[in-house]
Amino acid sequence: MTSNPKINSILDEANRLFLLGNFQKAISYYDKILEQIPTHLGCLNNKGYACSKMKDYDSAIKCYDAALKLNPNDLSVLVNKISSLRKKGNFRESLKICDVILQKNPKYKIALYHKERILLSLGEFNDSIICCDQILEDYPNNGEVLFDKSCNLIMLSKVNEALDNLETSIIHRPQNKSKAKKSKFFEKLKDNKRFQTIIF
Numbered sequence: 297m298t299s300n301p302k303i304n305s306i307l308d309e310a311n312r313l314f315l316l317g318n319f320q321k322a323i324s325y326y327d328k329i330l331e332q333i334p335t336h337l338g339c340l341n342n343k344g345y346a347c348s349k350m351k352d353y354d355s356a357i358k359c360y361d362a363a364l365k366l367n368p369n370d371l372s373v374l375v376n377k378i379s380s381l382r383k384k385g386n387f388r389e390s391l392k393i394c395d396v397i398l399q400k401n402p403k404y405k406i407a408l409y410h411k412e413r414i415l416l417s418l419g420e421f422n423d424s425i426i427c428c429d430q431i432l433e434d435y436p437n438n439g440e441v442l443f444d445k446s447c448n449l450i451m452l453s454k455v456n457e458a459l460d461n462l463e464t465s466i467i468h469r470p471q472n473k474s475k476a477k478k479s480k481f482f483e484k485l486k487d488n489k490r491f492q493t494i495i496f
Contacts, residue, residue, distance in 0.1 A: 319346040353384040378410045387414050421448040439469025447481040
C-alpha cells in the first residue's frame with residue numbers, strides 16, 4: 297500500500313512478531329502504523345487476526361469492519377470476520393456473510409468450510425452435509441471435513457455411514473482419533489464396538 301521504508305520496516309517487524317506468536321507486541325506495532333495510516337487495509341486485517349488469536353473477538357471484528365469500509369469485497373477480511381463471529385457464537389451473522397461470498401463464488405472452499413461448521417453448530421445437519429459434500433468433491437481426503445460430516449451423520453442417527461467417514465477422516469488426519477474420543481457428538485457411541493475399535 298505504501299512505499300514508505302519506515303512503515304514497511306514496522307510492518308515487517310509486526311508480522312515477524314505475529315509469526316512468533318507474540319500477538320500483543322505485534323498489535324502494538326500494527327497500531328504504530330495505523331496511527332499514521334488509519335486506512336492501511338493489510339494492517340487492519342493483520343491486527344484483527346492477531347486480536348482473534350488472543351480470543352479478543354470484539355476488537356478483531358472492529359478491525360475487520362474498518363477494513364471492509366475501505367474494501368467491502370475483500371475475501372480475506374470477510375473470511376476472517378466470519379471466523380471471529382463463529383468463534384464468538386454469533387452464528388447467524390457469520391452465516392449471512394458466508395452466503396454473500398458463496399453467491400458470488402459458489403465453490404469458494406474456505407467459505408463452504410466455515411458454513412458447514414456453522415450449520416453443524418446450529419443443528420442444521422442435512423444442510424451442513426451438503427456443504428461438506430461440496431468440499432469433498434474436490435478434496436475427498438480432507439480429514440477435518442470428513443470428521444465434521446461424520447458428526448452430522450451421528451446426529452441424524454446414520455451410525456454406520458458416520459463411522460465410515462470417521463474412519464476415513466482418521467486415516468487422513470490421525471489426530472482425529474483423540475478428537476473423536478473427546479467429542480460430545482460421539483458420546484452416544486461409547487458402547488459401540490466398531491467405534492471403540494476405530495478410536496483405540
